[in-house]
Amino acid sequence: MKSIFMDVGRNFIHIGIDYGLVVKNFVKLARNSFAQGDNFIISENNFKDRNERKVFDTLGLGEDQQQKFEKRIFNKVPQTGMPVQLDPLGGLSIMWYCLITIFKESNMIKIVFLILCGFALSGCEKKPDPDHLKAVEKVLQNTAENMVFVKDGTFMMGDSGDGKEIEYFGATEEQYAVKNITLDSYSINKYETTWGELVTYLKDVDRYDQYNEQKYRYDQHYIAVDDISSPNYFRRAARAPSWYEAEGYCLWLAEKTGLPYALSTEAQWEYAARSRGERVRYATHDGMTLVLDDYLYQEYLTKDPDTQDRMYVKAYDPLALPKGNAYGITVNEFEWYTRIVGSYLPNKLGIHDMSGNVQEWVRDWYEKDHYKKMDKNNPQGPSEAKYWGPPISKNNTPTKVLRDWVTSGLIYGRSYAYVSISSIGFRCALNSPEPI
Numbered sequence: 001m002k003s004i005f006m007d008v009g010r011n012f013i014h015i016g017i018d019y020g021l022v023v024k025n026f027v028k029l030a031r032n033s034f035a036q037g038d039n040f041i042i043s044e045n046n047f048k049d050r051n052e053r054k055v056f057d058t059l060g061l062g063e064d065q066q067q068k069f070e071k072r073i074f075n076k077v078p079q080t081g082m083p084v085q086l087d088p089l090g091g092l093s094i095m096w097y098c099l100i101t102i103f104k105e106s107n108m109i110k111i112v113f114l115i116l117c118g119f120a121l122s123g124c125e126k127k128p129d130p131d132h133l134k135a136v137e138k139v140l141q142n143t144a145e146n147m148v149f150v151k152d153g154t155f156m157m158g159d160s161g162d163g164k165e166i167e168y169f170g171a172t173e174e175q176y177a178v179k180n181i182t183l184d185s186y187s188i189n190k191y192e193t194t195w196g197e198l199v200t201y202l203k204d205v206d207r208y209d210q211y212n213e214q215k216y217r218y219d220q221h222y223i224a225v226d227d228i229s230s231p232n233y234f235r236r237a238a239r240a241p242s243w244y245e246a247e248g249y250c251l252w253l254a255e256k257t258g259l260p261y262a263l264s265t266e267a268q269w270e271y272a273a274r275s276r277g278e279r280v281r282y283a284t285h286d287g288m289t290l291v292l293d294d295y296l297y298q299e300y301l302t303k304d305p306d307t308q309d310r311m312y313v314k315a316y317d318p319l320a321l322p323k324g325n326a327y328g329i330t331v332n333e334f335e336w337y338t339r340i341v342g343s344y345l346p347n348k349l350g351i352h353d354m355s356g357n358v359q360e361w362v363r364d365w366y367e368k369d370h371y372k373k374m375d376k377n378n379p380q381g382p383s384e385a386k387y388w389g390p391p392i393s394k395n396n397t398p399t400k401v402l403r404d405w406v407t408s409g410l411i412y413g414r415s416y417a418y419v420s421i422s423s424i425g426f427r428c429a430l431n432s433p434e435p436i
Helices: 002-015 019-035 044-048 050-059 063-076 092-105 107-122 130-145 195-204 208-212 243-257 266-273
Strands: 147-150 153-157 179-183 186-189 261-263 299-303 310-314 360-365 397-403 415-418 428-430
Touching: 130 147, 130 195, 130 243, 147 266, 153 266, 179 266, 186 266, 195 208, 195 243, 243 261, 243 360, 243 428, 261 360, 266 360, 266 397
Parallel strands: none
Antiparallel strands: 147 186, 153 179, 186 428, 261 428, 299 310, 360 397, 397 415
């Protein structure tokens, strides 16, 4: 279908209009940037700054044309800070709208365009795959069943110790700037998003092949399999290709259900991890102890067969049963492995793995001293990117807040990661005052 649509665009050349190719290039550039984790963002500030300006440079649009194009696009597309979302038909919906806005001055051309596109699209819809539709329905059903309701309340966000003998649990100075925060009620998934769920989403938005055609480090693959010994076993916690796809997954849930799913804010994440703001060290069953599983780190004492000297040998077993109450991070060839979600006891609210398994994206842009100036009621984080890391590819990269930094031990640990990083997990929240 995409090729037919592009042929329609090319036909406009014959009547003196080349905007079909202009928008083709626009969407192609958006798709490539998104697939590579570059921050191609529908956000007026970001679109006019930094590497998004290359879109207009590539298209060769003049200043007047740029301003008209921006005005119409930004009046139409919600200012979510999200990348261009390409639908399962390869971006036809956004391409359709872009063309209509550009053709607005010419009623005749617009009419011809609509007629041609109507013919082109009328017989080209993909036939739904029954198995895929069942998989989507299962993801939606399981998500609804796994949402844990978190009642509204006020808590001291940041490390303030136990309020008795311990002044601080030991987080960095960044987390000492505590503030009373009030949150409305919401729900959050008791589990981190799994490979089975993430892959179903990627297939539904037609980006599954796109990611798996690319080469990632450590032979990373964005697949889901039934082999329990595989790092991509469908019930293991997934690692999103980028922050954009983590947020995209939650917004996909919202689109499919009509419910306000989204990545949690940092405040929502911490409030839930601390069982509605309790002054605890960890998001474990008792809140005060952390016993890391030695999964894929196990060693046993033996003797060298030649010298008979004592030696330690590592014994990696992907099928080893869970031990302790949390899983840390491996730093070897097994880095892509995670534990099956729900392998350890949950916190008091019934939420699993908010200490351990994978680090988790939240919605907020990262700013080191943001605790000092965050809103007291339902804080959403900075309104725009505040910290730009060094270039990973050819462009500077903005950063989002990263939580569940289990290697630092404490539940209060926070850091940042570039939005293009492809090894971070996530879970979705539901911004509704009532349980689902």
